[in-house]
Amino acid sequence: MKLTPEKIETIAAKLRELPPIEKPKPEFSKQEAVKLLxxxxVAMQKRGYTLVQISEALRGEGLNIATPTLKTYLQKARPARKASVAKTSEAPAHPEPSKSASRSFTPKADSDEI
Incomplete structure (x- = not known):
């Protein structure tokens, strides 16, 4: 099927009139939502709220999450404090040799001996 210049211009005009497509908003899993929140x-816990009360409040806002799941997701969202403290207190795996322990090597001339 061959198209005339007029038909191509008509198609182009209709394409220009099409509305822009909105990008879909990102959606987050429950675990990602807890990490973001x-x-x-934690601020609510410092104000005296229990995890049960917090999970109820989250359910009221549409984030249906059980209290044990909330606790697990919060533990995963928190930085590993104990692990980072242990890493900094450990000695390095490959300590650098001290300068006093370094030795020098002096090459000698070749000899005919075997």
Whole structure:
């Protein structure tokens, strides 16, 4: 099927009139949502709220999450404090040799001996 210049212009005009497509908003899993909300959740705990009360509040806002699951996700969202402290207190795996322990090597001339 061959198209005339007028038909191509008509098609082009219709394409230009099409509305822009909106990008879909990102969606987050429950675990990702808890990670994003972790600072607010910790602040609520400091104000005296229990995890049961917090999970109820989250359910009221549409984030249906059980209290044990909330606890697990919060633990995963928090930086590993104990692990990072242990890593900094351990001796390095491959310590650098001290300068006093270094030795020098002096090459000698070749000899005919075997």
């Amino acid at each position: 972790s600072k607010e959740i």
